[in-house]
Amino acid sequence: MSDSIMKVRDLTKDFPVREEGRFFSRKSVFRAVDNVSFDVPAGGTLAIVGESGSGKSTTARMMARLLDISSGSVELEGKDITRVEGADLHKVRQTIQVVFQDPYSSLNPRHTVERIIMAPLDYQGVKPPKGRSTMVKELMERVGLDPNASQRYPRQFSGGQAQRIGIARALALKPKVVVCDEAVSALDVSVQARVINLLKELKQDLGLSYVFIAHDLAVVRQIADDVVVMQRGQVKEAGPRDQIFDAPQDAYTQKLIAAVPKIDPEWEERRQRYMQQHPLAAATDES
Numbered sequence: 001m002s003d004s005i006m007k008v009r010d011l012t013k014d015f016p017v018r019e020e021g022r023f024f025s026r027k028s029v030f031r032a033v034d035n036v037s038f039d040v041p042a043g044g045t046l047a048i049v050g051e052s053g054s055g056k057s058t059t060a061r062m063m064a065r066l067l068d069i070s071s072g073s074v075e076l077e078g079k080d081i082t083r084v085e086g087a088d089l090h091k092v093r094q095t096i097q098v099v100f101q102d103p104y105s106s107l108n109p110r111h112t113v114e115r116i117i118m119a120p121l122d123y124q125g126v127k128p129p130k131g132r133s134t135m136v137k138e139l140m141e142r143v144g145l146d147p148n149a150s151q152r153y154p155r156q157f158s159g160g161q162a163q164r165i166g167i168a169r170a171l172a173l174k175p176k177v178v179v180c181d182e183a184v185s186a187l188d189v190s191v192q193a194r195v196i197n198l199l200k201e202l203k204q205d206l207g208l209s210y211v212f213i214a215h216d217l218a219v220v221r222q223i224a225d226d227v228v229v230m231q232r233g234q235v236k237e238a239g240p241r242d243q244i245f246d247a248p249q250d251a252y253t254q255k256l257i258a259a260v261p262k263i264d265p266e267w268e269e270r271r272q273r274y275m276q277q278h279p280l281a282a283a284t285d286e287s
């Protein structure tokens with residue numbers, strides 16, 4: 001994949017902090033992201049991996065312009081979006097959507113699924129041409145939810161289903177890039193596998209590109225085209241998935257890879273086939 005939909009160059013984030021010493025207190029900065037550069041392949045998946053606190057979410061939030069950029073630049077479809085404001089920023093927020101880790105805490109418990117899925121459109125003042133309920137039903141079907149459940153509340157759904165609501169909401173504005181920040185991390189392995197399959201399907205059908213953040217490398221291996229390994233705010237190693245997994249150069253990457261449990265693909269395929277033939281088992285699996 002040669003074309004890239006996003007280009008990140010020397011991206012840096014300094015958070016202001018107060019240093020409290022015994023005899024002094026002074027302002028200083030903490031560099032959470034330090035000169036990070038990589039590309040997101042168009043129609044592909046760029047995974048960011050690394051230990052907790054390595055700066056993955058901060059990087060992604062800057063890319064989505066949810067967080068101010070201290071220095072460096074972000075390009076989206078050939079356009080510099082580092083400091084865009086107003087209508088241009090609105091457009092960026094439409095083009096890049098984020099799915100977060102905890103489906104329940106990222107969905108308002110007092111709102112119906114319909115209201116949640118429509119929230120991005122309401123916020124942007126967009127009226128769906130075919131009407132609200134048609135659009136909600138289409139989106140729910142698209143992510144594998146029962147379209148008749150649009151008047152229910154998040155708590156009435158299982159974790160996997162709730163995450164599908166979050167995905168439907170992210171798709172409402174027809175984004176081109178979806179950032180999944182630990183989007184499947186809180187789910188059970190089997191539910192996780194099916195949400196990943198959904199993400200792959202959506203990528204194919206809607207031509208999406210993903211920025212996929214996960215600490216679980218077994219998951220990353222299933223979905224990533226390219227991988228960026230971060231440690232303490234810096235890129236330790238970056239490259240195509242197979243290169244990172246099969247021939248990691250950096251000692252830190254080698255350590256991360258060594259800790260990945262090996263999935264037996266044959267067993268996994270048999271399990272998926274069983275689930276397809278036994279929808280009831282699949283249904284309880286996700287409840």
Ligand SMILES: Nc1ncnc2c1ncn2[C@@H]1O[C@H](COP(=O)(O)OP(=O)(O)OP(=O)(O)O)[C@@H](O)[C@H]1O
Pocket residue numbers: 015016030032050051052053054055056057058059215
């Ligand atoms: N608003 C903030 N003010 C100060 N420091 C922050 C702020 N947000 C994040 N940090 C710090 O920046 C560093 C990177 O945080 P970040 O959330 O990007 O890490 P992460 O790789 O996503 O970690 P995790 O895997 O736990 O989600 C951490 O040390 C964090 O404490």
Ligand SMILES: [Mg+2]
Pocket residue numbers: 056057058181
């Ligand atoms: Mg994070």
